[in-house]
Amino acid sequence: MLPFSFRQERQNLVFAMNKTEFTKQQAFQKIKQYCAYQERCNAEVREKLFSFGLNTNDAEQIVSQLIEENYLNEERFAIQYAGGKFRMKQWGKLKIKHALKQKQVSEYSIKKALKEINDGDYQKILKKLAGQKLKVLRTEKNIFIKKKKLYDYLLQKGYEGELVREVLNY
DSSP states (O other): OOOHHHHHHHHHHHHHHHOOOOOHHHHHHHHHHHHHHSOOOHHHHHHHHHHTTOOHHHHHHHHHHHHHTTSOOHHHHHHHHHHHIIIIIOOOHHHHHHHHHHTTOOHHHHHHHHHTSOHHHHHHHHHHHHHHHHHHGGGOOOHHHHHHHHHHHHHHTTOOHHHHHHHHTO
16 A cells, blocks of 8 residues: 555655646637536536646636626526426425525525526425425324424425415414
8 A cells, every 4th residue: 555645645646747737718619518408506616626736817808708798697596596406306495595695696586586486386396395204204193293394394494384384374
């Protein structure tokens, strides 16, 4: 087995060899393709630009240019992200909001994205999730434990406590 310091040096060397640095123009072309492939948030794009070996000033100039050319749009990203997480993973608004904050999306864009979620569909999915979880919990004899588990599950999915209590008829 290799001594720790030698292994660490070898890892650093491999990492340095795999890291490719681009000129500003090359990075701009690559990042345009990256943004055209799917919607991205500003933080993801900045992180990618830094991985290309660009400095902060160049990265900010490229981000500005991407916004001007409409390759990068925070509102569009937030709406698409929120809709996707709601439809595919059936997340509630609280969980979506938290995930968007983690991606450093502005509060305005988050509010706009959450407004795009249809309230009727939101209620329908909440009830569907509750029904599915109740089927899983059918072996639980104690009604209070069953309700607590169901309540916790729906909160974990990101649904508001008030709506969950309404659905569970507390």
